[in-house]
Amino acid sequence: MTSSNTDSLLPLDALALPELPSWFPLAWGWWAAFASVIAVFAAIVFYLRWKRKRLAPKKTALLLIQREKPAAALELVRQAALCYFPREQIAHLTGKEWYEFLDSQVDQPLFSTNSDLWQNLLYSKQPVDNHEELVQHCYQWVEQALPPKKRGA
Template sequence: MNPTTDPADLANLRDIVLPPAIPYWPPASGWWILGLVLLACLAILIARVIARYRHNGYRRAALRELRAIGPATDIGRAQATSAVLKRAALVAFPRENVAALTGEPWLSFLDRSGRMEAFSTDAGRDLVALSCGAPVRSDGVAIAAAAERWIGRHHGDDVRGEA
């Protein structure tokens, strides 16, 4: 028998032919969908960051004003510090809850909305007294620090202006 005509002859074997490699481009439709979803998430994230930055513009402006005023060491600086706090509160909270507050109710509001106790127990307590010209026991640097902390921390959730 002729070895070239025998189909079972091992001499007729050839190497395995592999299919061509799968190209990376263009990607499959699932990758396009995943890319679009990730792009949409990125666009939403950027929009939220921009909105948050714009929303907190009043905080940045108030902090600039407080730093320009400096430590509340005299009656004029204390009144200016209190005025900056009041303007920031009027932006963040409803006018009817904030506008009429003075004295102890004002300090209590600052503590509640800032989730702090700097205006009830610490140096911030002297803000009202110093604004009225009364002698105080704390320094103006501590009052200014409490005001800056309030501007950075206050939130409008579940805060009422009533005393």
């Protein structure tokens, strides 16, 4: 009986399976994902380069001010300010106007209170008692005021 059942079966071929899908060409979603990753990476690189370039004058001024005398430190403050503010706005400022501009960029005034001392220091060769304090004021100004922050009206 078993032999008659096996004889009646039709000869069948092996299963014919379709080919597996290949990885290439990739679907558009994968290309969009790759492009997004590359765009984010490029944006981060460009932002970091822009930020480093923008902060370069500030970092240089902070390094140099620590080694200078007050008159030279104040000159470095002016050079650093010229890197960030329009030349037309600050190049013509001298004396009390200059010190008022400096104080307007920080929360606590550093220069107007000592404006007479600064003026004497710039034009005399006499040593100053509070040499370190004046240099510290210049350092503090560069650290707080640069790059300029947008102030609300």
